[in-house]
Amino acid sequence: MSYTYEKRWAGLGALCVAMSIITLDNTVLDVALPSISNDLKASMSELQWIVDIYILFFASILITIGALGDQxxxxxxxxxxxxLFSLASLGAGLSxxxxxxxxxxxxxxxxxAFIMPSTLSIITHMFTDPDERMKAIGLWSMIFGLSQGLxxxxxxxxxxxTSWHWVFFIxxxxxxxxxxxxxxxxxxxxxxSAKADLVGMVLCVIFLFALTYGIIEAGVKSWSDPAVHISLSIGLxxxxxxxxxxxxCSYAMIPFELFEKRTFTIPSFAIALIxxxxxxxxxxxxxxxxxxxxYNAFEAGLLLMPMTLGVAIGAKxxxxxxxxxxxxxxxxxxxxxxALGMAIFVVTMDVHMPLWSILVGFLVQGLGMGFAMPPSTDSIMGSIPKAKAGVGSALNDTTIELSAAMSIAILGSYVNRIYLLHVKEIEADPTLLKALQTSIQAAHQAITALPDVSLHENLLxxxxxxxIDGMYHTxxxxxxxxxxxxxxxxWLLPKNA
Incomplete structure (x- = not known):
């Protein structure tokens, strides 16, 4: 016990480094998506799957993996x-x-799925004092936000x-x-005494993939498409x-009794929304x-940085x-x-957004996230018996990942549907129209390749x-x-959460 106690803060540092490769991976990829789309000719739905396939595998198995880690x-x-993550990153970079x-x-x-549930459960094991645990989780949340923002x-x-391949090699x-x-x-x-619910894990994988496929395809086709109906029906x-x-199940991967505690359910919902x-x-x-x-890729990264600053200030x-x-x-x-940060984007959304609205909007949005995430996480972990720390940590991580997956699927489908409705009204030959409908990146490539330069400005x-219209409504x-x-x-969260 003394070994654990003496090295608990150094141990927190190790957990933060391990966790950072997960959080860095997704947000580094965000900036690389236009380059990947241009290089591999990926459509909007394929870009959604490149992001979502990782999240769905992660989210659907990590609760069971958390229980196995406990055991x-x-x-x-x-x-x-x-x-495993490092070897997969090597393969992704060579794709x-x-x-x-x-x-x-x-x-x-x-x-x-092996990394994330271990981090919070080990923190709960190392930091037994509630005040210290809150500080440790606050630091963990700050590093989580910083690595995502960086x-x-x-x-x-x-x-x-270099090239997009190196976002994985890093x-x-x-x-x-x-x-x-x-x-x-x-x-x-x-x-x-922990037991893994393997049957539950398989069912979870099936329904999450079926629902996500249906939602993404609805953005490409329509909500009335038979394939969409079948996929969503299977998922439900x-x-x-x-x-x-x-x-x-006596050892279910999701202990539903936890949802009876408002100190668990309300913060989980808050984190999901953030x-x-x-x-x-x-x-x-x-x-x-x-x-x-x-903007070039580096400039785009700089424009997203105020969100990181806001998260750091809020978490502190x-x-x-x-x-x-x-x-x-x-x-x-x-x-x-x-929400105020998003409201700034609503009133200033345009093809040429003013720089101040981008910087202030992301700063305010990040500030709100930084305020809400550490106490939400602490409330969740404090609601869970120590013996179920792995499962509880995995539930928290699943909330984060599922909301990320649904964000890409639902919002991506929504934006893509609005985009396609507008593009279908453009008068163009079938070959060009198909390129315009693939993705915004493919549309720009196809338009700039047209021999008639006079058409470029209007089509772009x-x-x-x-x-922009899709993003505005989102x-x-x-x-x-x-x-x-x-x-x-x-209104609903108890004051002593």
């Missing part, structure tokens, strides 16, 4: 995950087609001076450092079966900055804010502050405004949902 050793599973890239991204998600800047630098040295650091400083911990039926079996807004913003704004507004003052004003006000207020203006939706959710959090 066989959390440190051991963390190290296995680092190795020459979207199919290969999607395959290796799914393997990355498998490795990430991702676009690092990705932009890599794209500007994970290799970080993985080596994390493996060595974790091996040296982290204690091993177990819960021998399997989801119902999953819930039915989980409620009867991540939903953040992931959606980065996915679309990266494409807007580079493809529509003409979040703990003191909870002690002074209570968790409901800080969490609910943080969500509403995040039409496709750019089609993309921001309105996100803003309304955030305000309502913030009010509900203030």
């Amino acid at each position: 066989f050793g959390r440190k051991r599973f963390l190290k296995i995950g680092i190795v 020459t087609s979207t199919i290969e890239l999607i395959l290796f991204r799914s393997l990355s998600g498998f490795g990430a 991702g676009p800047l690092i990705g932009g630098f890599i794209i500007e001076y 994970n290799l040295p970080i993985g080596v450092i994390a493996f060595v650091y974790a091996s040296w400083v982290l204690p091993e911990s177990h819960n021998k 039926i399997v989801c119902a079966l999953f819930i039915l079996l989980e409620r009867r 991540v939903f807004g953040m992931v959606g913003s980065m996915f679309f704004f990266s494409q807007l900055f580079q493809t529509v507004e003409g 003052f979040s703990s003191n804010g909870v002690k002074r004003y209570g968790a409901p006000l800080i969490i609910g207020g943080g969500i509403i502050i995040s 203006n039409l496709v750019d405004h089609a993309f 921001m309105i939706l996100g803003c309304i949902l955030s305000v309502l959710s913030g009010i509900l959090t203030l």
Whole structure:
């Protein structure tokens, strides 16, 4: 115990390094999406799958992996995950087609499922004092936000001076450092009585993939398409079966009794909404900055940096804010502050957005996230018995990842549908029209390749405004949902959360 206690802060550092390769990976990729689309001729739906396949594998198995980590050793599973993630990143960097890239991204998600649940469960094991645990989780949340925020800047630098392949290769040295650091400083911990719900895991994979496929295809085709109906129906039926079996299983991957605690359910919902807004913003704004507004990858990364600064500031003052004003006000207020950032985008959204609105909008959105995430995470982990720390941590991580996956699927489908409705009204030959409908990147490539230069400006203006209109309606939706959710959090979350 003394070994664990004396090295607990060094151990936190090892966990943060391990966790950073996961959070960096997704946000670094966001800036690389336009380059990947141009190089591999990826459509909008393929870009969604490149991001979502990783998240879905991660989210659908990590609760079961968390239980297995509890049973066989959390440190051991963390190290296995680092190795798997690093090897998958190598494969992704060497990919020459979207199919290969999607395959290796799914393997990355498998490795990430070993890493993420181990981090919070080990923190809970090492930090037994509630005040220290809150500080530790606050630091963990700050590093989580910082690594996500630094991702676009690092990705932009890599794209500007090398190629998109290197956004995956960058994970290799970080993985080596994390493996060595974790091996040296982290204690091993177990819960021998933990059992893994493998049947639940299989059902979870099936219903999540079916729902996501249906949502993404609805953006390409329509909600009335038979394939969309079949996919969504399968997803909902399997989801119902999953819930039915989980409620009867003595070692279910999702202990539904936790949802009876408002100190668990409300913060989980808050985190889901925060991540939903953040992931959606980065996915679309990266494409807007580079493809529509003409910024290079590094400049696009810089424009996303104020979100990182806002998260860092919010996370730093979040703990003191909870002690002074209570968790409901800080969490609910943080969500509403995040909505104000989106409101700035709503009123200034244009092909040439003013620089001040981009910087201030992301700063305010990040500030709200930074306020809300640490107390939400602490409330969730504090609601869970220590013996179920791995499962509880995995539930928290699943909330984050599922909201990220649904953000890409739902918002991506929504934006793509509006974009396609506008593009279909453009009068052009079938070959050009097909290219315009593929993605905003493919549209720009096809238009600039036209021999008649006089057509360029008008066609670019039409496709750019089609993309902007989709983003505009998405921001309105996100803003309304955030305000309502913030009010509900203030009302429903107990003051002693």
